[in-house]
Amino acid sequence: MMRQYELVERVLAYNPDADESLLNKAYVYAMQKHGTQKRASGDPYFAHPLEVAAILTDLKLDDATIAVALLHDTIEDTDATRAEIDEMFGTEIGRIVEGLTKIERLNLMSREEAQAENLRKLLLAISEDVRVLLVKLADRLHNMRTLEFVPVHKRARIAQETMDIYAPLAGRMGMQDMRNELEDLSFKVLHPEHYSAISSRLAAMESSSRDITREITDELQQHLASQGISAEVSFRVKSAWSIFSKIERKAIALEQLSDMIGFRVVVDNLWDCYRTLGVIHTNWKVVPGRFKDYISVPKHNDYRSIHTTIVGPGRQRVELQIRTREMHAIAEVGIAAHALYKDNISGDMTKLEAESQAYNWLRTTIAHLTEGDNPEEFVEHTKLELFQDQVFCFTPRGRLIALPRGATPIDFAYAVHTDVGDTCVGCKINGAVMPLITHLRSGDEVEIVRDANHIPPPNWENIAVTGKARSAIRRAVRLAAQHRAISLGEQVLAAVIEREGLEFSEEDVLALAAYFEMGDRRELIIGIGEGRVSADDLAREATALKGKRRRKGNITLPVGNDAEGWFALRQAEWFKFRMPGGQRSAIRQFAALVGFDFNMPVTVSREGAVPGDRLVGILHQSGTMTVYPIDSDALADYHDQDVGWIDVRWDLEGKPERYHKVSIALQSANRPGALAQISSAIAACDANISNLVMRALSSDFHEMIFELEVRDLPQLTDVLATLKRTPGLTRVARASVLQASAIEGMEKVFEHNGDSTP
Structure with missing residues (x-):
């Protein structure tokens, strides 16, 4: 446990004008009041406020805030009173300590009005003096560091509470280091297996990358020094939670992340930031689309830096952050870096609001939120402000379900479990019966009404927004x-x-x-x-x-007159036709799809997809992704597999027109000229045939699998409609994956036989 003189020395190290008598008096008073109280770990209770104070000295906060940290539990856990603290330490410290005392344990998984009032008290106290938040965050950080001593049944609740409220608040205030530690500590409790796997990988990667990181650091410093730029170059490994959340958000494998180690260049002034950028971009190739200027346009939490990614030594991707020392301080400790607390200015928030966009945002948001009288709406709106990218809803038992914006109770039901979705017949949102087409909002508690005999109607596919729900339907x-x-x-x-x-x-x-x-x-x-x-x-x-009167005999297929330049090969009753030079390559359409990281190996399913198709991506455990049309029969095989479901869409804006491959299946009468007639119909729609496989269904009918090249879904629809009007065809439809795979199977036959152009 830290001694009295050690705490005072820590404060004096960054603030020589600190009030030593205030710190000594607060130390002794808190130690006497907590007396023989013990924490769950068996340590003296006073060790907790002392550690909270130590955390705040790392942020270089003023002596009044350090005193509040020492005293923050005295009114709640001892016989100390607000009047006594006012008399000994002044009304300012007494007001903050009392504000912290009124904020009881938050439990945002609960829908009770009292818990909503607790959240209101916290935010209102923060709006009056942000030091309430700083002490509260330090208090929660130390509690999370010692969570192992808390009973097992309470750990998950505390960790989830930290992840839901305290970590986002730290992030909103720009306190990124504290946010990272809070998230990692919560992540370790909530997902221990994922935490262990990622942490082990990070440790191994950091060990194996020492040589390359040293080489990159040395090269950066040499190039900058040659241009007269004084800079500090360092590197850091991303936190386990940030890596996990990026894997979840982008649906990629751990191996595909290229920015687990980032380099930071800290320079003297703003001009040197842009000079440094010029030096880096002059000496190394830049990765397109990876440049962001947060100096020109700062983030909402006052974060300012230039971000760029280059191809560095050994063709390694290197993520760089360029900032001044002042920017670096704000990036590390956020609002605590502002001068308000160093100058011992109290009561007037004008200066802080002028300096800190983050705090100004917080006060404006709180003023807006407190206009409503309904505490449940207050909780809902607060969550909406903290989580702007997703909708967070709850089951009646308090399980958190994250969904994209625009999600409906149907999506919610399938997110809980496929069986829940299949048997869903209605819903209650916050206790009220609501239509299944209702758009969910953050904070909604959703109860699904089920009927075991129910079958989802086909029109649900048009209501659901998630790929998993649509495919399950x-x-x-x-x-x-x-x-x-x-x-x-x-x-x-x-x-x-x-x-x-x-x-x-x-x-x-x-x-x-x-x-x-x-x-x-x-x-x-x-x-x-x-x-x-x-x-x-x-x-x-x-x-x-x-x-025993019939035996299947040899089957022959007339060729030669059907289509000039085409020829056939019989192999196990399968026939393949190809245009000369029609060598097929792997289907990859990176430039036409969005919804995934472009470093990920992505293929389109064998049946093909064209612009206009609704798409869903399946992320395999190998780290690759296959994109399917939403009506693909192959998706049924993935419902009970451990794969990720990714919503993917076409993005053709500003891109040149191109052809996309898609397979169709036909059943045709076996008669002279049939193939030529089909080819003419396809050509009349301005589509191109790139491959064909045929097999005999009987002596009178053949099944044909065509691989076509078309621009989009309307053109494909035109092709199918034209073929349906063609005499002699009994069935025309898009091919299934199994049917389309017949082309690939015959290609392997040719490769095996050493004949690539039959």
């Missing part, structure tokens, strides 16, 4: 249709067997499924129920199978 609708098809298919199969007087075993059914190119019995039944296998065809083939 499509999956539920599709499964419901499959169940209906299975029921009907079983009835048709049983009726056919009975009508033909056949005795069918399970092996016979599997053989029948194989004939119709179905994978198993279930797929055959679904095909029958959906009408893809007619009752007449089923009866004919079932009779032939039982009578």
Whole structure:
């Protein structure tokens, strides 16, 4: 435990004019009042206010604030009174100590009016004197540092409370170091496995990067010194929580982050900031889109720096921050860096408001928030100010659910669990029955009304805004249709067997499924129920199978006259056509999509996607992402897998027109000239054929999988509509991933055979 003279020396080190007698008197008074009280760790209770005071000396705060830190628990936990503190230390210190005493434990997971009033008291006390916030943050920081001694059942609540309120408030006041530590300590409690994994990775990376960081630091200093710029170059490793939140926000893998280590250049004056930028950009290549000038346009919390990213030694990406020493002080300790507290000015906030945009924002916000009489609305609006990018709602049990703006109760239900979404029939928002199309707001408590027999209607897809909800709705609708098809298919199969007087075993059914190119019995039944296998065809083939009268023979496909320059190759009853020189490359459309980090390996699903399609990205554990159209059948496979669902959209503004690959599936009568007719119809829509795979369904019909190049969804719709009007085609639709993969399968056959241009 810090001794009395040690605390005084810490204050005198940065403020030689500090009132030593005030500090000594506060130290002795607090120690006597807390007496033999013990903390949960078994340490003397006085160790806590003493550590809070020590934290504030690191911020170089005035002696009055240090005295408040020593006294902040005396009125609440001892027999001390406000009158006694006023008499011994003055009304200013007494007012701040009493303000801190009135702020009881916050619990923002609760909807009780008393808790809303506690939050109101905190913000109002801060608006009157920001030192209330500084002491409260230091108090919470020390409590978080010793959270391991708190009973286990209380830790998560305290950590969540810290993450929800105290860390954002520290960030709003520009106190980034304190915010980082509060977030990391909370992160360690709330997500211990993620914290351990990221911390281990950071430690290993810092150890392995020592040589390159030293090289980068030396090169920077040499180049700046050669231009007569005096600068301090240092580097820092990002906090575990900031890395985790960036991974969650951008849906990327840890390995794909390029800015876990950042370099800081601190110079003497504003002019040197821009001179330094010129030197850096002259000697190294700049990473496009990674430059920000927060000196010209400061952040809301007074943060000012120039940010840029270069390709440094060893082709390493290097993130740089350039700032003056004054800017650096504000960036580290925020509002505490302003001169108000060093000058012992009290009562008049005019100077601080003029100097600090962050504090001016806070007072204006609080004045706006306190206009309402409803304390629950006060909590809601406060959260809305602290969390501007997302909507934060709560379940009746207090679980926090984060959703994008514009989210509805349908999105909320699917965020809780897929089963909750599928069985959702209504909702209550803050206790009132509301429509499912209601847009949720931060602070809403949402209760989902469920019916186990409910099936989501297809129009929900147009209401939901998250990719996971929309895909889950499509999956539920599709499964419901499959169940209906299975029921009907079983009835048709049983009726056919009975009508033909056949005795069918399970092996016979599997053989029948194989004939119709179905994978198993279930797929055959679904095909029958959906009408893809007619009752007449089923009866004919079932009779032939039982009578051993029919055997599948060789199938030939007329070629030569169908399309000049095209040729075929038979391989396991699959046929592939390609235009000469039509070598396919991997589908990558970085420039046309937004919603992910451009360092991430991204591919479009094999079936293809075109501008106009609604998209969803699946982030795999490998760190890669695959983009699918929202109606892709392949998305059903990911619902129960540990993957990330990312909302992705097209961004073509200002970009040159280009063609996008997409696959379509056709069923065509096997007759001369059919392929030429189809090709002509596609060409008439100004679309291009880049690949084709064909297989025989029977002696009379073929299935064709075309890979087309089109500009957008309207052009693709035109192609499909034209083909549907073409004689001889019985089915025209966009291909599934399984169907589109047939092209890739045949490419591998050619590669295996050493023939890249069949």
